Amino acid sequence: MTFARRSTFAVLAAIALVATACGGGAPGVGQAGPTAAVPAAPAATATPDRFFEGKTIRVVVGLEAGGGFDTTARLLARHMGKYIPGNPTLVVENMPGAGSRVAANFLYKVAQPDGLTFGVFNEVQVLQQAQGAAGIEFDATKYSWLGSAFSATIVCLARKDSGFTKIEDTVGASKPFIVGSTGPGSNTGDFPQVLRAALGANIKVVGGYQGTAGISRAVETNEVQGGCWTWETMRVTQGQNIQSGAMIPLVQQGAQKEKDLPNTPLAVDVAKTAEAKAMLKAVTAPGVISKPFAAPPGVPEARLKILQEAFLKAWQDKDLLEEAAKAKIDVGPKDAASVLATVKELLATDKAVLAQLTAALAAK
Incomplete structure (x- = not known):
């Protein structure tokens, strides 16, 4: 049986395309490695709220540089800034560990709730909270959700x-x-x-x-x-x-x-x-809210609303969609309310079902 063997190169090309377009090039070529500043484009509209002017927003990615989560975060960071009043700079920082649990815990316990930090982690972490997994130090219902990037199948x-x-x-x-x-x-x-x-x-x-x-x-x-x-x-x-x-x-x-x-x-x-x-x-x-973006609990309502609106507008941006299409990256965002509703539904799953699921995943 004959297989097309160009598949791996297609993936690498797709990742490289977005990484390059989104400030993800190799260190020493206009890029600072896993942590990279992504300059925002000019603000789309004027607004009296200037909190974000001159500020830097930190975007924490719970998985390694170069992967799907990282690529998505850099794609978002390239286009989201122009929809935030004050035209802030977005900095993408990778914080891998424990399947992105390190980043999820950081966003919940350590990051300041000032609107200047948000991040993305593997949606499976929410399921693991429902299962009572060790090492979970967050309550997913309390994050300041921005939304999710798409629904995974x-x-x-x-x-x-x-x-x-x-x-x-x-x-x-x-x-x-x-x-x-x-x-x-x-x-x-x-x-x-x-x-x-x-x-x-x-x-x-x-x-x-x-x-x-x-x-x-x-x-x-x-x-x-x-x-x-x-x-x-x-x-x-x-x-x-x-x-x-x-x-x-x-x-x-x-x-x-x-x-x-x-x-x-x-x-x-x-x-x-x-x-x-x-x-x-x-x-x-979890796949319904794939690549969920969240800020720490307690972000001031006005600032959170700005981030939530900018998040959704960025995913509708013509340039972002063109880049995503070229790299064959799926885009299907959900708003913060939809993400929170899915989180609550998942955490309310019958304990007997969760026990069966836990046993299934532990089976050899």
Whole structure:
């Protein structure tokens, strides 16, 4: 079977395009490495509120430089400043650790609530709060939310020669569907684990791969038979293989089907029991608010409103949308109220369902 092998380069090119456009170039070439100042464009409209004039806004990113969260934050930082009265400078700072929990805790406990610091962390941290995970030092309902960047959909793909052409083929199968993963706590590992528990799918998860590019290489060499990760990345890395039929989408996880995958079922629609559907709904909820941006609790209302409005206006900015389209970055922002509503719904998940989910993710 022939695979398109340009996929990894497509991802690197996409990241490089946005990183370069958004001030993400290599150190020493007009860039200061992981922490980078992104000058704002001229203010869009005049306003009597000049608090932000001459100020620097710190944008904390809970994951490594060069990844999807970092790329999204830099894209936002390039365009958001012109919608903030006073034309402040936005500085992007990476603060990775514990799956972005370090940054989430920092924003909640350490950062000053003056409107000059906000950040983005992995939405899965909210689910982990609901599960009572160790090391959570925040209450997600109390952040000063700005909004989220888009709704993520997780898709599982299988090699055509694996023998699995739909997710139902894995249920009760005599041989497992072998998928690659970066490790526990990631979509690549957690979603297959939940499918195993909720659907009875015979799936074996092989961890330790370096990013989705590493999983893609393992799939191409038949080291594993497939994998599960975000459609935003997958349509770039595996788009040609899907079109050629070398890779087959088995199932997707999200609030609704991707328009590119109308015939691929949602996992929740495949589930047979109320308990299974509830578990899948819980694990889907974080993706609805993918890449959430928050400021510390207690930001003055007037300043927070300015940031919230600027956040949404930036995602509608023509130049931002053009850059996102070129880099194949999905844009589908949600406002602060929508994010908070999803957070509250997730934290109110039945304890029995959360216990089942926790057990599923811990299963070997």
